[in-house]
Amino acid sequence: MSGKKLLCCGILRHELEHLLGDQNFNITYLDAALHVDFDKLAQSVTADLRDMGDGYNPVVIGNQCHPEMEQMVAKYGGRVIRAKSCIEMLMGEKMAELDAEAKTFYLTSGWLENWRQIFREGLGWDAIDARQNFGYYDRILLLDTGIIPIDDIDLLEFYDYAQVPVEIVSVDLNNLRQLLDQLLGG
Template sequence: MCKKILACGIIKQELDYLLKDKEVEINYIDPALHVDLNRLKDELSRSMDQMNGDTFVVLGAQCHPEIENMVAERGGQIIKAKNCIDMLFGNKMAETDAEARTFYLTSGWLENWRKIFVEGLKWDEIDARQNFGFYDRILLLDTGISPINDEAILEFFEYTQVPIEIITIELDNLAKLLE
């Protein structure tokens, strides 16, 4: 029997890489839905209902305030991780947070930031600087799966005006959660 996963498109590259040889059907939702909880709830409901009662797992326990109940009502399971960053970075996050006020970024976030912040939240550069001004740094988690575009990093820096650091991480935490 093919297992099913419902996940945010933010971690598409990582999931596709880890599960490429597995009998798994992965359905991705648009990452920009996180800025509109009503639209996110509607899409989660629609996507879970399409899974027709099959065994499925939903990633991201805190991506919507009602997600755990929504999944439980449909007989699914939820991975015990707060969000995509927690899935990738795991317990290293608390240690890193203690160093500086950090906003985390993945290659998926880097690809989708315009859809999320500009189109979804309607932030112009002033809004971005006000909202990102709280952070001391942006930490880009590089899994090594796909090349990171230097121009994209520069564009995001120009938008936020917060220094961006790149850290190489392994996919061990996500792989362990998927087991």
């Protein structure tokens, strides 16, 4: 896989760098907050794929992060990883089981690092907006891959903002590893 190019959502930066290790990839990371604006996300994906040039360009972005993600990527010879979102990339089929238990909003360490940029700046949610939007959920599950430490202060500040109980759930990287292998032809 030497010298391959990869376009990825910045939310999964830590997980991808861990899994890809010392393999020679030229990785372009998209700003994590682009999910909140389809036009900006499309512009960034298109520009980055154009910059990557001809050839096979794998993309690690959920195919439901933008309603036209697969079509956009296909125009530039790319292929999107086979998952709806970063959460599904990490959880796989276990997500349906957890969804059946309660109305659940999921966070990754990347989401926790970027929540202010995504919700406050990107969506413009103040505390009232956050409580109205997160109030639909019974719980928030923070998926802990064990790669980077969870910042307790960030977690408490996010809880204070969302006002929904946050539970930490350990997850491994097996599902993401398998999806990457399929995408990269390994």
